Amino acid sequence: MNLRFPIHLALAALALAVATITPTVAADTPDPAADAKAFRDYFATKFPNVKLEDFANGPYAMDEDMRRQWEEKEQFAPYEFSLDMGKEMFAKPFKNGKSYADCFPNQGIGIRQNYPYFDAKEGKVITLELALNLCREANGEPPFSYVGDEMAALTAYMAFTSRDKLFNIEIPDDPRALEAYQNGKRYFYTRRGQLNFSCATCHVQNPGERLRAEILAPALGILNAMPIYRSEWGGMGTISRRLTTCNSQIRAVPLEPQADEYRDLEYYLSYVSNGLPISGPGSRP
Amino acid sequence: MNMTSHVVRLFSLGLVLMSATSAPAATSEADFSTAYAAAEAADKEAGRLRNQWTVTAEALADAKKAADKGDFDRAVASAKEAEALAKASIVQATSEKEAWKNLEIR
Amino acid sequence: MASTIRVRAISSGETTEVQVLIQHPMDSGFVKDAKGEIIPPHFIQQLTFEHDGRNVFIADWGAAVSKDPYVKFSFKGGNKGDDLKMSWVDNKGETDNTTAKIQ
Numbered sequence: 001m002n003l004r005f006p007i008h009l010a011l012a013a014l015a016l017a018v019a020t021i022t023p024t025v026a027a028d029t030p031d032p033a034a035d036a037k038a039f040r041d042y043f044a045t046k047f048p049n050v051k052l053e054d055f056a057n058g059p060y061a062m063d064e065d066m067r068r069q070w071e072e073k074e075q076f077a078p079y080e081f082s083l084d085m086g087k088e089m090f091a092k093p094f095k096n097g098k099s100y101a102d103c104f105p106n107q108g109i110g111i112r113q114n115y116p117y118f119d120a121k122e123g124k125v126i127t128l129e130l131a132l133n134l135c136r137e138a139n140g141e142p143p144f145s146y147v148g149d150e151m152a153a154l155t156a157y158m159a160f161t162s163r164d165k166l167f168n169i170e171i172p173d174d175p176r177a178l179e180a181y182q183n184g185k186r187y188f189y190t191r192r193g194q195l196n197f198s199c200a201t202c203h204v205q206n207p208g209e210r211l212r213a214e215i216l217a218p219a220l221g222i223l224n225a226m227p228i229y230r231s232e233w234g235g236m237g238t239i240s241r242r243l244t245t246c247n248s249q250i251r252a253v254p255l256e257p258q259a260d261e262y263r264d265l266e267y268y269l270s271y272v273s274n275g276l277p278i279s280g281p282g283s284r285p
Numbered sequence: 286m287n288m289t290s291h292v293v294r295l296f297s298l299g300l301v302l303m304s305a306t307s308a309p310a311a312t313s314e315a316d317f318s319t320a321y322a323a324a325e326a327a328d329k330e331a332g333r334l335r336n337q338w339t340v341t342a343e344a345l346a347d348a349k350k351a352a353d354k355g356d357f358d359r360a361v362a363s364a365k366e367a368e369a370l371a372k373a374s375i376v377q378a379t380s381e382k383e384a385w386k387n388l389e390i391r
Numbered sequence: 392m393a394s395t396i397r398v399r400a401i402s403s404g405e406t407t408e409v410q411v412l413i414q415h416p417m418d419s420g421f422v423k424d425a426k427g428e429i430i431p432p433h434f435i436q437q438l439t440f441e442h443d444g445r446n447v448f449i450a451d452w453g454a455a456v457s458k459d460p461y462v463k464f465s466f467k468g469g470n471k472g473d474d475l476k477m478s479w480v481d482n483k484g485e486t487d488n489t490t491a492k493i494q
Contacts, residue, residue: 076410252336
């Protein structure tokens, strides 16, 4: 026999326990500004020697040896090939003569820190990846896979043009935007998969600790370095790729890339990292 | 709440209950069909809640593979395991609707 | 097509420090693709750096070196403005080479 039977029995018992002793929680009117402050304070308290902007460097802010190796690699960063490809792709016009620059404010340069944003007309969160494919489709081009190399290269280039700019995510005074924010927050803290982890389990409760051979990054600033060249992947990978693979790793069936939950999650995580610099594209083990 | 002792207590509860069950004697294709249908239905419900587990799909595939080979003992066992996993994922989705707040940074 | 080799060589008077990043799949021949078929081995077998007519660094590589390899080493000598030649050859007989100026 294996461990699955006791685990799902344990879960059934847990459900029963939760039903009987659920603590009363304050009314669900989200206060994003208060959340963001609490988020920053939590990590500042946990890591008093880490400067606020350094959280954008994830595991390298958590471990001296890793930082040394990373700084050395940055002199000749592994993401350079993908970055060059992204720059070329961004400049190349579509078949109809238009280009990505026509779809974005400021020609698409130095704007990554404003994504995701809430589109009032569409009534949903628009991430940079989604915006790129919407641009392609509006100009008669087939969309790129959200987990493939092309999307990674494009977002790498756009992140690069925003390096050191501070995350500046806005939540307009619109109940739908607040709902998207709250959905993202809920997703972040919800346990899922057979391993019963939430994003918070690793990135809030255990940053700086080891998960097998990896050192866990703090949730604060975790999207600032995206997209990332992962040595594990041998290449550049998008936010969509990271979210879906993370789901599989905890034995949850991933949702479709850029699903509502993922976009809302990105919205929440980016907002609570407002004020931290874009460090992408990044490199990670 | 101390999560570690809570989990340990629940885990031991699970172990005690596990030893109380007995192995089923089903071996026919009809038994497999019933078990598989139940497992699939539960996994579909988990899908509706957008909270399926990868291991559920693996158990379902294992059940189907065994049935194709005529090993209905294994097929039924895997199908029942898949159903249990799917049901656990439903419990998880349901309880997490409120439980997530316990992890939230405030 | 652009060169697969990026080199930076910096002289500090007595020694020259060289860093190089090479774009190469470095397939070991042990990995299967999504269809379950082996991706054939395709990796650099020899890497050579030459300065002033002599080889300052030779590497014999095998399947264990990862994709897009990065190398860093130092050698005695080398002045600003000198040429540093670098070439590689892989198991399929493909090659690339480049010449960089020592800074």
